[in-house]
Amino acid sequence: MNWTDERVEKLKRLWSEGLSASQIAAQLGGVSRNAVIGKVHRLSLPGRAKAGGTVATGRSTTKRTTSAPRAPNYASRVTTRTVARAVGATVMKEEIEVDSFQEMEYVPAGNVVVPISRRLALTELTERTCKWPVGDPLKEDFHFCGCDSPDSSPYCNYHARLAYQPVHDRRRAAARA
């Protein structure tokens, strides 16, 4: 791929918006994150604060006021994810922090734990995020599940079952997908 003026413009914009090099690479397409970082340097664009190595992963301190019943055995892990997504010409940055028990909800009829979608955009998907599509692709709220998928499988455990289970076994789950 070639660094056209247009692509450089986009690079500058996204970089200043705070997107990570890999995210920018994903949006530009055809380039690696290294290419993006290299270009950023060559352009003498401002780096990401803190010399010597690493960049801030914003951490939210927001507390939830919910008193939802905590599931007994799923409460050990807390996930924080900073997501930047393009909305038209701007980029919405949102911090998503979810306790494990909030990532789960119970299907009333079954005893199956359903992961709550992390609502990732297409460009946020990686080798190990669930690629199960959620919603209408033609609508604004379309997104992908984005939960961790074991062993680089295309789907998380739950959606893998929906994807691979025989039709007669998913009649119930279909409604909840």
Add this chain to the structure above:
DNA sequence: CCCTGATTCGC
């Protein structure tokens, strides 16, 4: 292991 950006250096 996942991710992040920074630097180097052969091309």
Add this chain to the structure above:
DNA sequence: GCGAATCAGG
């Protein structure tokens, strides 16, 4: 100028 390889940190 480019970017893969490598380094360094979380």
